[in-house]
Amino acid sequence: MPRQMHKVSSHRNTNSSSRCTAKVMPISIPLEPLKLCHGIDPKERMFLEAAGRGDRHTMIQCLQGSMPVNVNCTDMLGRSAIQIAVDNENIEIVELLLKQDGVKIGDALLYAVREGVYKIVEMLIDHPSITPEMIGHEWSNSKYSMDVSDYEETSDYSPDISPVILAAHCNQFEILHLLLQRGGTIDRPHMLSCQCRRCQEQVHEDGLRHSLLRINTYRALASPAWISLTSSDPILSAFKLSWELEKLALRENEFKDMYLDLRDQCKRFACDLLDQCRSSEEVIAVLNRKKEMDSEDEASQTTDSDRLTLTRLKLALKYEQKQFVAHPHCQQLLTSIWYEGLPSWRKRNGVTKFLLCIGLLCLLPFMSVYYLIFPRSKIGQLLRSPFMKFLYHSASFGVFLFLLVCASTDIAFEDNREKMRGPPPTELEWLICIWVTGFIWAECKQLWDEGLKAYIRQWWNWLDFIMLSLYLATFALRFVAYFQIEYGKYGPREMRREDWPLWDPTLISEGLFAVANVFSFSRIIYLFQADQYLGPLQISLGCMLIDIAKFLFIFFLVLTSFACGLNQLYWYYNPSKQGNPSAFFTLTSSYRTLYWSLFSLTQVKDIKLEGGQDFTETIGELLFMAYHGLAIIVLTNMLIAMMSNSFQEIENHADMEWKYARSKLWMGYFDEGSTLPPPFNLIISPKAIFYFLTAVKDIICKCLSSQPGHRRRQKSFDGNIKRPSYNGNIFSMHGDASTQQPISRGITSSYQDIMRRLVSRYIHQCNKERRQDGVNEDDLLEIKQDISSLRYELREDKKQDMSKIQRHLNDLRNDTLEAIWTSKEESGIGTHQRETMSRSYDFNLQTPRYTENVKTEIMLALKSEIREMAKDIATDVLHDIIRRGGTGSPNFLPTVSSELYQTHLYTQL
Missing domain, CATH: 1.25.40.20 (Ankyrin repeat-containing domain)
Structure with missing residues (x-):
């Protein structure tokens, strides 16, 4: 039994030793990502x-x-x-x-830029090995040229990350400003479709490196620090760069998320700059800035304080800067312009607003006539306000829709109207024609003012164009049918509709008129954008229509595949012989049947064959079942999911989306012109005649003048918007625009001064937020390094102080011993013994042996000195007593060898 236990224990020891051996065996590292420590x-x-x-x-x-x-x-x-x-x-x-000598800075400059230590960056770039070209685009080339023999790309930064680019990435304003002053630059990437030699070589050499270089460069160009310090118009630069990045995200979709993040960063920066405005004058100066202005235009803009073009706001609408347009500062200015002339409108309740609107609508004909005669009067100025123009134009369109409703019924037509071909227009149709003519004239003026590009950029203008085109086609066909029937070239006037030709102009005009009515009633949805409750729903509906268009493409492919399959299966059976259903006999009927089957309007008996083959019927039923499963269960639910997603996205940003859409609606009523709604805009006013004669005079003077004029056509983009004036917090109208005075001196400041203040405030805010971020792990490590450095400095100072103290004590000790030994050579301590004792002492202050030796030496010397002094005193006393006649030793003085006396004297000393 003990032998077995011994065997077991020995076996366990063997296993444990084998496990220990396995633990200490070195593990091979195949990649060796780190440098060998034992090689250092x-x-x-x-x-x-x-x-x-x-x-x-x-x-x-x-x-x-x-x-x-x-x-x-x-x-x-x-x-x-x-x-x-x-x-x-x-x-x-x-x-x-x-x-x-020979120190290589390498990526240390990048580390300093990342840490944001201005002093270290300044010290590094002042080093002779760093040139101004190396700070910018020559950074990677300089690294390769300096370390060609042993160059190895670092793991921290890629070679294309220069100090300027890294400073822009980290938003280090002070460091970036220093690098720009020292000559640092960033080369803007070429267009994605560039075919220059350099781009072609970079793409062929390494396509991924070329793409990453572009992304890193755009990340630097999109940083707020770079835009703030290098652009004279940071807001415009942010707009253009965000638009460019959005295009790149669509074209270079491999890096779509990165480009979209940079686009959002530019948009946030523009909003942050607008957020730094502290007065209405600064907001007006920002939003009223033109795209490109020379010195004369800028001077005219600063002196004419009442002209508002809102060019920058229109540019934000063009570039789809939704956050910028929906900013509270921007919306506050737009609201003040929108309700100009109606200062107390927003303070009234809903019932009062409704009654006021009804009263103003009832006065529309009289006020329109008054405006045609006296356009510069108080009432004329009230009618030129954006809100009044919107109210009257909406009322005019509402009257037009009422006329369409009346035209859709039979109350305005004769009893035999359905039998008349090419009937003459009724009074109601003449009114509709007049209204349509007024709408066409308004669209022509809008197209002339805005230009073709700006006009076609808005989808609602496309809807207006289609609607008016259908009305024009309807009127043209009715005119053709009337004259053809009138001259007897197209048969009799009255005929049963069953006998009319297939392509009768009257039939076509009625069909086009019906479609135009649908577009007209759909057009009223555009006006819902002015309401804060209906506006988000209208925007969601527009996004859903886009989803439906995407869905219809996939659905059409599925529908075509099943329609072709079923048509190929059933067309062999002639309906005249077999009596088979005509649902899938032709391709057109197949499309029609499959479409209506989605709404359960097709029955199973329609796919049955009388006298047909069972196999054919089975295949037909299987295809029909597969179509319903795919179309109804899969595709329809996918469409519902897409629409729900679009609605949720709009709902998450409902306020921003609504304010952006409302701003686009409002901007159509801000510019001067188009004051009267249709059909009152068709009346030629004295003002229009005056403008026409003035234009003719300018053209004649321009032709007769030797120098060509430089005036250009005034567009809505450069239009004249009435500047809102206010008294306190209430906006009001004070006479004509020419008599209004600026309320503050801020408007007289140039745009550059205002933008400089905004950028300065933004930089201070960023630095303040950076300081208030709290202590992170890096800060703790820095504090730890500072404490460690301070500890070693204090230790070095302590060593120096201790060495000085040691030397001073040695000198003091030597002087003391020398003085004692030289004065008392007869004390019994010889020169040889003194040297031996001095050599035997340890002069290290950090050991207690040295202290004890010094103490013993001083005590021996003091005892010897005290003993000699006591002997001298006793001898003098005895001599004095003997001289006075006394005998014997006095009993009040102890003996010289008394330890108590020596201790007392030593203590006193």
Whole structure:
């Protein structure tokens, strides 16, 4: 039994030893991502560790001597001493290393830019090895040229990340400003379709590196720091760059998310700048800025304070800057312009507003006539306000829809109207024709003012164009049918509709008129954007229509596949012989049957064959079942999911989407012109005659003048919007625009001054937010490094102070002993013994032996001195007593050898 236990224990020991052996076996690392630590020289390791700790004295010792360390040595991560010091933000160590010959800065400048230490960056770029070209686009080339022999790409940054680009990435305003002053630049990427030699070489060499270079460059160009410091118009630069990045996201969709993030960053920066405005005058100056202005235009804009073009706002609408347009500052200005002339409108309740609107609508004919005669009167100015124009134009369109409703019924027509071909227009149709003519004239004026590009950019203009085109086609066909029937070239006038020709002009005109009515009633949805409750629903409906268009493409493919399959299966059976259903006999009927089957209007008996083959019927039923399963269960639910997703996206940003859509609606009523609604706009007013004669006069003067004029056509983009004036917090109208005075001196400031203030406020806000971010892990590590560096500095100072104290005590001890020994050579201590005792002492202050030796030596010397002094005093006293006639020794004085007396004297001393 004991032998078995011994065997078991020995077996366990063997297993444990084998496990221990397995643990200590080295594991092979196939990639070797780190540098071998044992390959580093111990002195270099101590040097790098001292750089990490901030031990300046140890680094100086390593750099000096007969075998100094290499100042460019690296650790396991490939970091040099200067990179470690920069990463720890140790300015003293960096200053020490920069004084060494042959030091290579490398990525240390990038580390300093990332950490945001202005002093270190300034020290590094002042080094002779850093040139102005290296700060910018020549950074990667300089790194390759400096280290061609042993260059290895670092793991921290790619070669295309220059100090300027990194400073822009990190939004280091002060450092980026310093680098720009020293000549740092960023080369803007070429267009994606560029065919230059350089782009072609980069694409063929490495397509991924070329794409990443473009992304890193655009990330720097889209940073708020770069736009703020390099652009004279930061808001315009942000608009253009965001639009460019959105196009790149669609074309280079491999990096779509990155480009979209940069686009959103540009949009947020423009909103942040607008958020820095502190007065209405600054907001007006920002939104009223033209795209490109020379000095004369800028001077005219600053002097004419009452002219508002809102060019920058229109540009924001063009570039779809929804956050910028929906900003509270922008919306406050738009609201003040919208209700200009009606100062107390927003303070009234809903019932009062409704009654006022009814009263104003009833006065529309009289006010329109009054405006035609006196356009510059008070009432004329009230009618030119945006809200009044919107109200009257909406009322005019409402009357037009009422006429369409009346035309859709038989109350305005004769009893035999359905039998008349080419009937003459009725009074109601003449009114509709007049209204349509007024709408066409308004659209022509809008097209002339805005231009073709701006006109076709709005989808509602397309709806108006289609609607009016259908009405024009209807009127033209009715005119053709009337004259053909009138001259007897197209048969009799009255005929039963069953006998009319297939392509009768009257039939076609009625069909087009019906479609035009649908578009007309759909047009009223556009007016819902003015309401905060119906507006988001209208926007969601527009997005859903886009989803439906995408869905119809896939659905048409599925429908075509089943229609062709079923038609190929059934067309062999002639309906005249077999009596088979005509549902799938032709391709057109197949499309029709499958479409209506989605709404359960097709029955199963329609796919049955009388006298047909069972196999054919089975295949037909299977195809019909598969179509219903795919179309109804899969595709229909997919459409519902797409529409729900679109609605949820709009609902998440309902306020922003509604304000953006409302702003586009409002901007159509801000510019001067188109005051009267249809059909009152067809009346030629005296003002129109005056403008026409003035234009003719200008044309004649221009032709007769020797120098060609430089005036151009006034567009809505450069239109004249009445500047709102206010008294306190209430906006009101004070006479004509020419008599209004600026309320503050801010408007007289140039755009550059205002933008400079906005950018300065933005930079201060960013720095304030950065300071209030709290303490993170990097800050704690920096504090730890500072404490470590301070500890080593204090330790070095302590060593120096202790050495000084030691030398001072040695000198004091030597002087004391020399004085004692020279004055009392007869004390019994010889010169040889004194030298022996001095050599035997340990002069190290940090050991207690030295202190005890000094103490013993001083006590022996003092005891010897005290003994001699006591003997002298006793001798003098005895001589004095004897001289006075006394005998014997006095009893009040102890003997010289008394220990108590010696102790008393020693204590007193």
